[in-house]
Amino acid sequence: MNAILANIGFWVLGITAVVSALFLVTRENPVHSALWMLLTFFCVAGIFVQLDAEFIAAIQVMVYAGAILVLYMFVVMLLNPKSKGFIKMPFKVILGGIVSFIVFLQIIMTLMGADIIKTTKLTGINDPNQLGNVKLFCIDLFTKYIVPFEIVSIMLLVAMIGAIVIAKKD
Amino acid sequence: MTPQAIMNLLSIYPEVIMTMFGLILVVLDVMTKNEKKSMVGYFGIAFLVITVLIAWPPVGKKFLGFGNMVMWDSYSFVFFFIFAIAYSLTTLGSVSYLKENGILKGEFYTIMFFSVVGMMFMVSAYDLTVFYAGMETMAISMYILAGFNKKCARSSEAGIKYFIIGAFSSGIFLYGLTFVYGATGSMNYLEIAAALKGGAASTTTFKFGLVLMLAGFAFKISAVPFHMWAPDVYQGAPTPSAGFMTVAPKAAAMGALIRFCWIALEPVGNMLALFFGILAVITMTYGNLVALAQNNVKRMLAYSAIAHAGFMLMGLVSMNPEGYQSVALYAIIYAFMNIGAFTLLGVVKNKGMIDDERLESFAGLSKTNPMYALGMLIFMFSLAGIPPLAGFIGKFQVIMATMKAELYWLAIIGGLNSALACYYYMRVTIYMYFKEPEYEVDATVSRSAFITSFIGAVMVILIGFFPTFFVNLVKTLLV
Amino acid sequence: MLTLAHYLVLSCIIFAIGMAGVLVRRNLIVMFMSLELMLNAVNINLAAFSNYLQSMTGQIYIVFVMAVAAAEAAVGLALIITMFRNKQTINADEINTMRG
Numbered sequence: 001m002n003a004i005l006a007n008i009g010f011w012v013l014g015i016t017a018v019v020s021a022l023f024l025v026t027r028e029n030p031v032h033s034a035l036w037m038l039l040t041f042f043c044v045a046g047i048f049v050q051l052d053a054e055f056i057a058a059i060q061v062m063v064y065a066g067a068i069l070v071l072y073m074f075v076v077m078l079l080n081p082k083s084k085g086f087i088k089m090p091f092k093v094i095l096g097g098i099v100s101f102i103v104f105l106q107i108i109m110t111l112m113g114a115d116i117i118k119t120t121k122l123t124g125i126n127d128p129n130q131l132g133n134v135k136l137f138c139i140d141l142f143t144k145y146i147v148p149f150e151i152v153s154i155m156l157l158v159a160m161i162g163a164i165v166i167a168k169k170d
Numbered sequence: 171m172t173p174q175a176i177m178n179l180l181s182i183y184p185e186v187i188m189t190m191f192g193l194i195l196v197v198l199d200v201m202t203k204n205e206k207k208s209m210v211g212y213f214g215i216a217f218l219v220i221t222v223l224i225a226w227p228p229v230g231k232k233f234l235g236f237g238n239m240v241m242w243d244s245y246s247f248v249f250f251f252i253f254a255i256a257y258s259l260t261t262l263g264s265v266s267y268l269k270e271n272g273i274l275k276g277e278f279y280t281i282m283f284f285s286v287v288g289m290m291f292m293v294s295a296y297d298l299t300v301f302y303a304g305m306e307t308m309a310i311s312m313y314i315l316a317g318f319n320k321k322c323a324r325s326s327e328a329g330i331k332y333f334i335i336g337a338f339s340s341g342i343f344l345y346g347l348t349f350v351y352g353a354t355g356s357m358n359y360l361e362i363a364a365a366l367k368g369g370a371a372s373t374t375t376f377k378f379g380l381v382l383m384l385a386g387f388a389f390k391i392s393a394v395p396f397h398m399w400a401p402d403v404y405q406g407a408p409t410p411s412a413g414f415m416t417v418a419p420k421a422a423a424m425g426a427l428i429r430f431c432w433i434a435l436e437p438v439g440n441m442l443a444l445f446f447g448i449l450a451v452i453t454m455t456y457g458n459l460v461a462l463a464q465n466n467v468k469r470m471l472a473y474s475a476i477a478h479a480g481f482m483l484m485g486l487v488s489m490n491p492e493g494y495q496s497v498a499l500y501a502i503i504y505a506f507m508n509i510g511a512f513t514l515l516g517v518v519k520n521k522g523m524i525d526d527e528r529l530e531s532f533a534g535l536s537k538t539n540p541m542y543a544l545g546m547l548i549f550m551f552s553l554a555g556i557p558p559l560a561g562f563i564g565k566f567q568v569i570m571a572t573m574k575a576e577l578y579w580l581a582i583i584g585g586l587n588s589a590l591a592c593y594y595y596m597r598v599t600i601y602m603y604f605k606e607p608e609y610e611v612d613a614t615v616s617r618s619a620f621i622t623s624f625i626g627a628v629m630v631i632l633i634g635f636f637p638t639f640f641v642n643l644v645k646t647l648l649v
Numbered sequence: 650m651l652t653l654a655h656y657l658v659l660s661c662i663i664f665a666i667g668m669a670g671v672l673v674r675r676n677l678i679v680m681f682m683s684l685e686l687m688l689n690a691v692n693i694n695l696a697a698f699s700n701y702l703q704s705m706t707g708q709i710y711i712v713f714v715m716a717v718a719a720a721e722a723a724v725g726l727a728l729i730i731t732m733f734r735n736k737q738t739i740n741a742d743e744i745n746t747m748r749g
Binding site (some may be wrong): 003006007010013015017018021022024025027030032033034037039041044046048052053055056057059060064067071072074075076077078092093095096097099100101102103104107108122123124125126129137140141145148151152155156158160161163164166 | 650651652653655656658659661662663664665666667668669670671672674676678679681682683685686689692693696697699700701703704705706708709711712713715716717718719720721722723724726727728729730731733739
């Protein structure tokens, strides 16, 4: 029963994510694109839940849907761009489309030929002491991966200073 | 303290000190008056000198801490030294340019300082997480520096182009990285190497991921065919940040790439040699050929930066200690000569209707401003690799390393390319010395820019005339 | 039954769509959104491999990728705003003053 539910969940979320991603790149109005992006982000969060990553799913909703998307909407509203900004040069479109299609085919072919694909179903993350996802996650993040965590804080500081100095009017 | 804790601290202390100094710089920036923001940059230089002295090269020692994640050894030190040179020279040379363009802000120096921290982490990384975090710190700083002149359309254009292509390439890099992670089961260089020895090297997943990862790397060092952002970005960015961008991030990417290839990909090293060889050949040939056709000196230097990246890749192909010693030496020499050239380029102001950096602006400069012309001559000759200047030593060492690895075809192509490169560097000197002035050009070198170019020129001549000392120095540091 | 392949193929499709968006679209804001799409595909991949390898490393990497995405969005949108102030456009075809 669980397996069937998981299957249904995967297909619904996956197909919605792909369709809304397609809509994202094809809408002319950036506001519509942003809303489709929101839907994609929610579906991806659902996929994370399926993959035993509940904490990541929560962060996905908070950071992407809550912060990044709002930032995008702000900029779209602020600039109110007049140019439609869709494809001007058909040559470029055809080239870009072909390139990405080739890359797509390449990836699919590689995946199909890969040995990793023949594995059986996913077993889930090992949690012998019943700590739960958040605890497991944080134990690793704040012991093993403390250095990159601190570097990311430097990076966020740089990005903050930079964004202010560039966008500020003076 | 347990020995483990001491080891952890030792493995990371230069970066920690740099971060603290960076935070002090942020505070200093707030405290200085608007017209004295160059003080922030000078303080940055002082801090770097202090850090270089504290982090004196630990010859022969290796401090590997935080669960095999960060490494501090003399290899990291040499690259840190290159970034310190790049930062100091750029800062000294930038003050007058920034003042004239009305963008003399403390943030310029703060961000550059933090980018040095990111690059240090990149080079000393023993784990892909550390590497990625460092790389993005560097990359984001570079986007900001490229778009720093916000009133100039070209500068923001350069920033946007750099941003889109940089983010695109790191997306590809990450996608490849996931497959490498999936195939080897770890992000740690040592564990990746162990997994590769254990048979993961032959899986399709790993090969596919590796190709994508290396493509992402190639974007960062502007190797052909992933170079298309480089000329526009270097041309549009403010001249001092362009000088910094051609030197430091490239050196950091090369340093990190060498470490990644030597530690993590050591079991598959022979597979990579051919890939890097072809990449190096295409990169330098293309960069040189297109540079021939340029009439804008800044753009010409941008294409020549691509060609120099190809030369550095050549040192990687040989896969022997001489190879990476020569890359480090090349990066040091390149820092001196290229930042010197960019500094001198930044002071030219054409009063006519054409761009400041057009070749015609340089016509007849030897008569109106002989010192300037002499400085430019030294840098151009050095970039062209004419003996006895430093550029020749760098190229010579790289080619020798290639010969030692018995890659004669590559050495021959490298030699031919450096001959090809002579032509377009010579054009600038010919314009300066043998043409009559066409436009009224102001090339007054301010004091700080003079100091930068003077240091650069002196170092170029010193390394050129006493190569054995410097070659041996790099050799003892990078055993 | 769900296997690793399901998730990898899903992320591959989203990655390709995002890549096509960056290459095809000329509206800078939509190009940035497509970049976010590519990073999301990477995140799915990481989560799937993390589950498959039964290690938390992949999940922790996702957090770093997200932090980078947020920082990049801030800087990139700031750059777009300056660009718009200078040229009154956010069309990628019109940012071509440098040729040669």
